[in-house]
Amino acid sequence: MTASPEMAVNSNTQNLDFDALVQLLEQIFLRHGTSADVARTLALNCASAERDGAHSHGVFRIPGYVSTLQSGWVNGQAVPVVEDVASGFVRVDAGNGFAQPALAAARPLLVEKARSAGIAVLAIRNSHHFAALWPDVEPFADEGLVALSVVNSMTCVVPHGADRPLFGTNPIAFAAPRAGGAPIVFDLATSAIAHGDVQIAARKGERLPAGMGVDSLGQPTQDPKAILEGGALLPFGGHKGSALSMMVELLAAALTGGNFSFEFDWSNHPGAKTPWTGQLLIVIDPSKAAGQNFAERSQELVRQMHGVGLKRLPGDRRHLQRAKANVEGIALDPQTLANLRELAGL
Numbered sequence: 631m632t633a634s635p636e637m638a639v640n641s642n643t644q645n646l647d648f649d650a651l652v653q654l655l656e657q658i659f660l661r662h663g664t665s666a667d668v669a670r671t672l673a674l675n676c677a678s679a680e681r682d683g684a685h686s687h688g689v690f691r692i693p694g695y696v697s698t699l700q701s702g703w704v705n706g707q708a709v710p711v712v713e714d715v716a717s718g719f720v721r722v723d724a725g726n727g728f729a730q731p732a733l734a735a736a737r738p739l740l741v742e743k744a745r746s747a748g749i750a751v752l753a754i755r756n757s758h759h760f761a762a763l764w765p766d767v768e769p770f771a772d773e774g775l776v777a778l779s780v781v782n783s784m785t786c787v788v789p790h791g792a793d794r795p796l797f798g799t800n801p802i803a804f805a806a807p808r809a810g811g812a813p814i815v816f817d818l819a820t821s822a823i824a825h826g827d828v829q830i831a832a833r834k835g836e837r838l839p840a841g842m843g844v845d846s847l848g849q850p851t852q853d854p855k856a857i858l859e860g861g862a863l864l865p866f867g868g869h870k871g872s873a874l875s876m877m878v879e880l881l882a883a884a885l886t887g888g889n890f891s892f893e894f895d896w897s898n899h900p901g902a903k904t905p906w907t908g909q910l911l912i913v914i915d916p917s918k919a920a921g922q923n924f925a926e927r928s929q930e931l932v933r934q935m936h937g938v939g940l941k942r943l944p945g946d947r948r949h950l951q952r953a954k955a956n957v958e959g960i961a962l963d964p965q966t967l968a969n970l971r972e973l974a975g976l
């Protein structure tokens with residue numbers, strides 16, 4: 631069974647097929663001043679997150695995109711400038727636009743360089759990343775390449791051993807091809823929980839597990855509102871997550887020319903939500919490495935992991951969710967759909 635453009639599966643949700651959701655989101659972006667290219671790129675990204683059940687960066691983010699565009703904080707018409715700086719290095723000035731169109735513009739040159747030199751780096755600056763990171767790396771693995779990406783965000787995480795926030799939630803995403811299966815992909819915030827999930831929990835009135843954040847007095851709290859209203863998040867895994875978050879600041883900001891998480895300032899842009907930071911991607915062509923076929927070796931690793939009792943690989947939940955959404959459509963609650971339609975002017 632294929633989902634019709636809109637299909638009620640139960641009374642609590644309305645289901646849209648992927649293309650219908652992309653169209654609706656595209657219309658919202660266009661209505662709020664982006665170019666057609668930017669609208670398409672962001673709509674595909676956001677609909678893919680919603681389809682895969684990555685709710686903290688799916689349609690939940692649309693009001694944030696809209697208020698950010700309305701405030702003038704981001705240029706929705708920006709045309710990224712791609713600079714071919716060295717045999718293994720590409721730079722993009724995103725022109726104060728979103729990061730995904732900048733990646734799309736640089737992608738052909740990046741892949742060409744990775745295939746010829748074996749490795750290539752892409753440094754995106756002057757950009758806004760407001761999305762999940764896995765859509766940026768997964769397509770490289772689909773083409774047989776290994777990809778690693780980092781992006782920093784806005785100050786809301788207390789470095790391990792400190793008493794005030796400085797780092798962003800600073801995610802790291804990795805993708806590698808695998809013979810006979812979906813690529814191996816993980817994508818994780820270096821904070822104990824993504825900021826978006828704290829916002830969702832606050833909205834639903836849910837408490838968080840212990841160890842995610844502190845209140846405005848620096849005391850541990852499981853109340854998401856206390857974290858959002860003057861409190862802060864903690865890194866995952868104590869000093870280890872904190873070190874990774876520091877690495878993300880260095881690679882995504884210092885190396886690209888983007889802002890550190892503590893440098894963003896949207897005070898003159900009421901309603902703005904996205905940080906103005908940087909993104910780094912490293913792409914490797916494993917066929918240039920010595921030894922056996924990389925994708926076969928990936929598959930062997932996965933086989934051994936299953937052999938010791940592993941039931942779930944990173945990415946498995948998303949792929950299951952994707953398969954379900956491809957059949958049933960993407961479930962949205964009626965209020966969310968009504969809000970999206972209103973933003974689209976429908």
Ligand SMILES: NC(=O)C1=CN([C@@H]2O[C@H](COP(=O)(O)OP(=O)(O)OC[C@H]3O[C@@H](n4cnc5c(N)ncnc54)[C@H](OP(=O)(O)O)[C@@H]3O)[C@@H](O)[C@H]2O)C=CC1
Pocket residue numbers: 684686687759760761762763764781782783799800801802803815816817818819820823824825827942943944945946947948949
């Ligand atoms: N743009 C930005 O500045 C920021 C974006 N983000 C985004 O927020 C999103 C959510 O991040 P986060 O909350 O840390 O992600 P999660 O903790 O939900 O998941 C992290 C990774 O671990 C995998 N995973 C989760 N549980 C298990 C398990 N039991 N066994 C094996 N693998 C598992 C997930 O796979 P699966 O997906 O299949 O569950 C995923 O790849 C990310 O997409 C990230 O890019 C976060 C911070 C800032």
Ligand SMILES: O=C(O)C1=NCCCC1
Pocket residue numbers: 686759760761783784799819823824825826827904905
């Ligand atoms: O969920 C998060 O954490 C973030 N997502 C988008 C950008 C800011 C941080």
